[in-house]
Amino acid sequence: VLVTYPTEGDNPPPGEITIEATASDSDGAVVRVEFYAGATYLGQDAASPYACTWTSVPDGCYVISAKAIDDEGAFRADTAEVTVGTGCGQAPYHGVPFALPTRIEAEDYDAGGEGIAYHDTDPGNNGNQYRTSEDVDVQLCTDEGGGFNVGWLRESEWLEYSVDAPGAGTYSIEVRVASLSAGGVFHIEFDGIDKTGDIAVPVTGGWQTWTSVTATAALAPGRQIMRLVPTVEGFNLNYMDVQAPTDVPAAPGPSRYALYPCAPNPFNPSTTIAYDLPERATVDLVVYDLAGRVVRTLVAGESIAAGRHEVVWNGRDDAGRDAASGVYFCRLSASGHTETRRITLIR
Ligand SMILES: [Ca+2]
Ligand SMILES: [Ca+2]
Ligand SMILES: [Ca+2]
Known part of the structure; x- marks a missing residue:
């Protein structure tokens, strides 16, 4: 079987397209030829010349196929890639940009x-x-x-x-x-x-x-x-x-000091504490209990560069013991700026 119209590279206008095919069988007879656009069945013809009218075809790119079936049920197919009208528009040659x-x-x-x-x-x-x-x-x-x-x-x-x-x-x-x-x-x-x-x-x-x-x-x-x-x-x-560019601009840094809500919160076994520094600063990040006692010192007077930073608290105190269930406060102190967030630990 051979699709004779439209053939590979043809550019018929949108609307009605009559697909034509020839088919023969060396040891029997062609019973019918079925026509498809992609996986969509369009119609069939039982007698030569084999043809099928495809109506209301929009602009696009199609793979048209003709499938010849013989008297023993065996079949052969032929396909043609066809651009109808303006086709499928601009696309990368290799499929991806x-x-x-x-x-x-x-x-x-x-x-x-x-x-x-x-x-x-x-x-x-x-x-x-x-x-x-x-x-x-x-x-x-x-x-x-x-x-x-x-x-x-x-x-x-x-x-x-x-x-x-x-x-x-x-x-x-x-x-x-x-x-x-x-x-x-x-x-x-x-x-x-x-x-x-x-x-x-x-x-x-x-x-x-x-x-x-x-x-x-x-x-x-x-x-x-x-x-x-x-x-x-x-x-x-x-x-x-x-x-590759050599001057990749750095992502703009934070414009102000900030201590973000801990995540997750409530937590068990650990939570992440994020903070922003708009400039290099001397940082203290400390977890207190409700009575104001220091439970855990996460950052102790370190000089830290500008940017977003994250610290994980594993729910343990400075001695390495599991802290009890309850509410704690995390306090950021950096170059005169202080901010506090509440954290709940659930055992
Ligand atoms: Ca040219
Ligand atoms: Ca040229
Ligand atoms: Ca080249």
Whole structure:
């Protein structure tokens, strides 16, 4: 059995689609052909030419299959991946965004097609390599590591890549380029903002004579779209090596002294006491009983750096004995600031 329409790479408009298939059986007869979109049964046909009308098909990406069943109940199936209308939109080529830092191969631009994941000025792939049903021009690459590169990059074209930055920071990007005689200029946008400024490509003397140019981009954390934009044509593009940021900003520290409620509370056998210091301070953290007697000294006059700190109280006194069930007070004293929290120990 063979799906004859639509076939792999076809792009029918949404609405009504008549799926066609041919089928034959060398030692018997084809009883019927069943048609599916993914796991959804669409219909069947008992006579050649085998066809099935699929109605009200929305834009999307589908795996269409035809299953031929013979007079002995045996079956064979054929499938075709089909994009209907605008397809399923922009998506990472490998299914998940590039997790930075990583190498992004130029030819692994997002799926989704012309005007969505890329813009290319001439139909078809001039290099006829790798993604041959799309318009981005990809050819074999003889740079170290081989693979493919994007060529025939024209002004006004662009390529998009879904990326995921683990944190904010200034990322260094090393871009692998080659240029026979003209050089060129490009920049890289993230979520629509030019983050690199113009990057000049030097003349390397050959379309497969490669060099690296480096730029930096201050990125926000999270998933975003990276877009490479040639503004002066004349170069080939192999990959973008995005490197880990060297200036990861420190998380902002606490702005004031604070002693947080112990957790858990009530507790048994232990509870965690957290406190904030906005600056380095001399800290005392002491547990008292209801009569005001010291039960346990957790921190005794230590100089402690700014930040969030945690101390665990295991319910024992300074002599290592289990404290009795009851209510206790935990007091933080740090550079003149004091704060007290109530804790209940249940035996
Ligand atoms: Ca093209
Ligand atoms: Ca092109
Ligand atoms: Ca490449």
